[in-house]
Amino acid sequence: MAHASTNPVRLVLDMVEAYNARDVDSTASYFADDAVFVNAEGAVTTTGIAAIRDVFDEVFSTNPRLHAEIPTTIRVGDWVMIHSIVEDWVHRDGTSRMEWVELYHVAHDKIDRMQLFS
Template sequence: MIKKYLLPLTILLFSSIPAMSQSKPETPAVVKPVELQLKGYNSRDIDLFASAFSDTVKVYRQPGVLTYQGRDELHKRYGAMFSSTPDLHCEIVNRIVAGDVVIDQEKVQRKKGEPRTDAIAVYRVKDGLIVEVTFIPPYNTQ
């Protein structure tokens, strides 16, 4: 007699529990400007790209060498690159988020048919804007 009701009861019980795959975790606020700049980068939309950065953004090459500073300079440099690289595309391979820092491991395609380049970018976010970026080139043993 119990077996007769066990299957319908089990189905009813599990159908009332929302599936774990249905709930998507919310993107942390610190990731939003990083995603915005990626969208601008991949569409080569310099205004969208630059809007993710603070006016005083600092861009470094590891180990700690300041390459340039300011959104205007970023706009100029990336604008020139976007106009000369129609195949430009960045794919995020891995992402780490810790506090106000987002670290992206990337594969960058500059020209179709050529190998993609490995890149690591470390973004520091404050008040919804990227205030600092450090690019870490991979160690090349060749």
């Protein structure tokens, strides 16, 4: 799927809209085929679009009321940082409010790196 936006902020926020719709195909379409997910310490945790699709499939299937609010967005060049808040995040100990800082790198109108800080 091609995305019309060449603005990295708009691309990331459009991806969040697809995420909030819990649409695996649409959400994954914003990522490059060789994109990586990285944890706060800098270790790569997920590599490639197939693995990324699996991550989103798991998140969406275990979080039926998933909806991320994005109160803050900052862009520096090809990097976009968002503050993400999910009120009803489901985890092994139940449900709670979760907050993350997510750092995205956008190249050639695709996200090629997402680093998650929680």
